[in-house]
């Protein structure tokens with residue numbers, strides 16, 4: 318599988334980058350084809366008024382490498398792991414610009430809209446956050462935003478790792494070991510148990526099949542439970 322890891326901190330050798338590198342190492346160890354990129358090499362501009370910004374062919378005219386990142390790296394990936402420092406209780410402005418500008422490539426009037434949209438769906442997404450505060454509420458908004466973003470994009474949020482850190486590289490001292498957990502997330506991107514149940518979702522009464530592999534969705538004839546019969 319193709320795994321893209323994006324570090325969105327302006328600090329290239331900082332805590333987010335360290336977590337991103339570990340996720341990339343884990344994905345590589347699991348045999349995936351891995352690419353680690355820095356968002357600042359691709360995204361400079363923020364979303365404008367598309368009616369004014371578009372060129373005569375309807376293409377985004379912001380002069381940076383956004384389209385290369387989106388079309389050549391994000392779309393072909395089966396999973397994308399995004400690392401961001403917490404900036405004022407949210408993602409970095411550059412990462413927000415990345416999401417905002419998806420609009421220019423997916424709206425009805427976008428020249429390759431349908432192709433890009435189809436290329437965004439179905440991916441597994443991982444989120445790595447580095448932040449100074451360990452108060453749970455600090456990252457809550459960002460995690461919720463990723464839940465909604467992935468739901469909207471028809472993607473699966475495979476996991477979130479938070480590393481408490483401030484000065485460059487000190488995430489390695491967090492006793493909760495976010496670097497190891499970032500590695501694990503990278504390694505298990507495609508095998509970790511991801512659910513989005515509804516009350517009536519048919520499912521097996523076992524989460525794990527043999528050897529810790531997530532149980533497959535039930536097929537006709539399997540024993541199936543509803544919430545009322547879970548033991």
Ligand SMILES: Cc1cc2nc3c(=O)[nH]c(=O)nc-3n(C[C@H](O)[C@H](O)[C@H](O)COP(=O)(O)O)c2cc1C
Nearest residue numbers: 326331332333402403404405406448449450482483
């Ligand atoms: C502009 C800015 C805003 C920040 N806002 C927060 C914040 O709201 N909460 C927090 O815990 N840390 C905040 N921090 C601290 C960073 O999240 C922390 O230093 C992080 O480890 C930096 O990661 P990096 O090395 O990848 O840039 C902020 C840092 C900066 C520069």
